[in-house]
Amino acid sequence: MQRDLPPDERLNVRTSIPFLAFHLIPLAAIWTGVPVEAVVLAVVSYFVRMFFITAGYHRYFAHRAYRLPRWAQAVMAFGGTTALQKGPLWWAAHHRDHHRFSDTEQDVHSPIRGFWWSHVGWILCDRFSATEESRIKDFAKYPELRWLNRNDWVGPASLAVVSFLVAGWAGLVIGFGASTIAVWHGTFLVNSLAHVVGRRRYATSDTSRNSLVIALLTNGEGWHNNHHHYQASARQGFRWWEWDPTYYVLWSLSKVGIVRDLKQPTPAILEKDLVRDLPGDPGLRAAAALRRALRSRSRSPIGV
Secondary structure, three states: HHHOOOOHHHHHHHHHHHHHHHHHHHHHHHHHHOOHHHHHHHHHHHHHHHHHHHHHHHHHHHHOOOOOOOOHHHHHHHHHOOOOOOOOOOOOHHHHHHHOOOOOOOOOOOHOOOOOHHHHOOOOOOOOOOOHHHHHHHHOOHHHHHHHHHHOOOHHHHHHHHHHHHHHHHHHHHHHHHHHHHHHHHHHHHOOHHHHOOOOEEEOOOOOEEEHHHHOOOOOOOOOHHHOOOOOOOOOOOOOOOOHHHHHHHHHHOOOOOOEEOOOOOHHHOOEEEEOOOOOOOOHHHHHHHHHHHOOOOOOOOOO
């Protein structure tokens, strides 16, 4: 129930209207049609923007899993803004808090508070709307990143114009609009289902899991238990069969000198704390305890 939540954790209907209304854009395909060029544009836009989120916002800005020259850092930040997931400093700062407090009451989007909350509810309340620059001082020192963070509309507006020029109104509706919605929910799945569905290879202090399906949808982010086990790694598919195209691109960029100091897990890290859904898994025990605590406090089962 909304009334059981602190005011700043309740759904802010007014500020959520643009996000919710955006989901109606694909309906305009009734008038624009769905030409092949718009579909191709949507698919390319989806995976390119997903790369900027996974490689840039996540593995670079949130975790510093590799190094970039300043110009490439700015390109990565601008590319991330085209996904309409706010600015790089906002995104990375909150993600760092997720890892710092993963699956505790301080976690910004733990699915222990319900699927809706972890998937999108936390974004639609007021509590997490501000950028906590104190959490990301290492990147907040760059004026160009602060500018992009304040003006996070520039990237998506630019992409929308390009989409229209490439494929007309269908390019805007399908190539940009529908693709943006898909990128949103593909990214959000890592926050929600990747802590619920899949297997646990490592005994982490949270409920993170590995999922091939989510990895296919997110350029390799589905190996979430691997990631929580060793967050500093630029490679999240630890085994050769774990599909991780974000890492493959970063590895290729490292060969031409753009990416440097690409971090990977050592053999010792790969073999440490191995487990597979064992009853004694500390992450599962902690999750069960937190669920009981939340129920005892009559917290909403869905978060918002």
